[in-house]
Amino acid sequence: MKTLQEILYNVRIVAVQGNNNIAVPALRIDSRSVTPGDVFIAIKGVHADGHQFIDKAVSLGATAIVCETLPEEKPENVCFVQVADSALACGIIAGNFYDNPSHKLQLVGVTGTNGKTTIATLLFNLFTKLRFHCGLISTVENKIGDEVIPATHTTPDAISLQALLANMVDEGCFYAFMEVSSHAIHQQRIAGAKFAGGIFSNITHDHLDYHKTFDEYIRVKKLFFDNMPAAAFALTNLDDKRGTVMLQNTKAKKATYSLRTMADYKGKILENNLTGLVMQVNEKEVHFRLIGEFNAYNLLAVYGAAMLLGQDKDEVLQALSAINGAEGRFDYIVSDKEKVIGIVDYAHTPDALLNVLNTINNLRKGNEKVITVVGCGGDRDTTKRPVMAQVSVERSDRVIFTSDNPRSEDPAAIIKEMEAGVPVHLQRKTLSIVDRKEAIKTAVSMANPEDIILVAGKGHEKYQDIHGVKHPFDDKQVLRELLTLLGK
Ligand SMILES: CC(=O)N[C@H]1[C@@H](OP(=O)(O)OP(=O)(O)OC[C@H]2O[C@@H](n3ccc(=O)[nH]c3=O)[C@H](O)[C@@H]2O)O[C@H](CO)[C@@H](O)[C@@H]1O[C@H](C)C(=O)N[C@@H](C)C(=O)N[C@H](CCC(=O)O)C(=O)O
Ligand SMILES: Nc1ncnc2c1ncn2[C@@H]1O[C@H](COP(=O)(O)OP(=O)(O)OP(=O)(O)O)[C@@H](O)[C@H]1O
Ligand SMILES: N[C@H](CCC[C@H](N)C(=O)O)C(=O)O
């Protein structure tokens, strides 16, 4: 077992009061989970300040407290470590506690508004196919080889992250691919992680509830690359307006990908339909199973990262061409009788919806109708609601607004905010049905042979969060059942 003194290595300490030569059985950031002997790290959060719970942690047996401000009363048998930034300290301490697992494998992080899960999952599948033992940390699931570990966040908190990476090292992983959310960068969840590479996909409207302004959102994403070591690579999308800025201050080796301009990894789409993409990748023509221009970007990012990690070009392209995308991302079914196409997609931002609907419209062969079922999550960025509604209605023949995960909000009120984004002359195209299953049912009943139904926003999710209760719900299963039930 490591001592407190040992796990404080590299932490900027302001003061220590008490004995730090004590063994540490576990680290906690939530006072409610403290057990005797643990170290409690008090972190300022969005809703509460961990410093309020120091007494509680001590009463449950914490033997050391890491905090930014020392409490007035300090029990003698508890060691208090005052630090400048306890979230940052937490990342470093967690790394030390778990023996810095990120130093023992090649860790690649993916950041950006859309595409993180797709890119990280493709990398995991690719490198597994290339016979490496790999780990994955993603919104859908975490994986160590074949073992699936359920995910609670896109990027876990610092302690869970380091514990997971340590398990990967113990299981013999050589590579780990992870999503790096902007929340995680801002909350220093990745502070103790050493990256071998970082990938930027794109940045568009999302999470303004948390970051407040777009500039702040960009600044936070950029910090990931600013802090990247010189030995790492930093791979960016040159076709994104902020692609160059992201790497402006990085010490890492810069590399680029693009569909539109000169870049290290250059793609050109030759064919794009329901059977996949044919793309020229640095002069080589390859067929991929993934659909849509946005996936051409994801594939280029994966290809570039594989090259930067020293893999063989031909082997990589051959393996990539046989790989499927992540669950719930442009996941489609075709009904038996009427050949209605049902697409389930995790598009929950204006840009993702725009890309998916543009892709669908490009796939249309004739007069098929596009019927979109979409909602917006509660307790999340409210400003994206009218924009997502507008994007949907401008690119669909019919749109049914419904609930996503209302969380603590009134779903009807969320729908009202969406409706506000619909231009008056397009209002006739829309319907609002709060119950998601009813909404999907209505879309199915409206569909004529070969029409396309897009059910957006929840992708792989298997539940609907209503007032904190997760009710089982699976868009793809519901869609499949209703297509059969209604004889389509
Ligand atoms: C907004 C946000 O990111 N919140 C995260 C944050 O919680 P918080 O700031 O609200 O914490 P808080 O309640 O204010 O408490 C502050 C501190 O006091 C502690 N505490 C609190 C209560 C108590 O009794 N005792 C105690 O010790 C808490 O453990 C915490 O350390 O820190 C927690 C611990 O790490 C996270 O679980 C929590 O994620 C919440 C559940 C969440 O929903 N986050 C989402 C928005 C999120 O992180 N999403 C991104 C992906 C987004 C995307 O890219 O699409 C993700 O990476 O998953
Ligand atoms: N490169 C891309 N550019 C724009 N949109 C994309 C891209 N890749 C995927 N999308 C769209 O965004 C949705 C979410 O994709 P994905 O899950 O890969 O992103 P993410 O960044 O992991 O999202 P989250 O922030 O929720 O973790 C997809 O269902 C698709 O509609
Ligand atoms: N990681 C994203 C997922 C949003 C998915 C959507 N279904 C919703 O619930 O808003 C978030 O937490 O904002």
Ligand SMILES: [Mg+2]
């Ligand atoms: Mg994700």
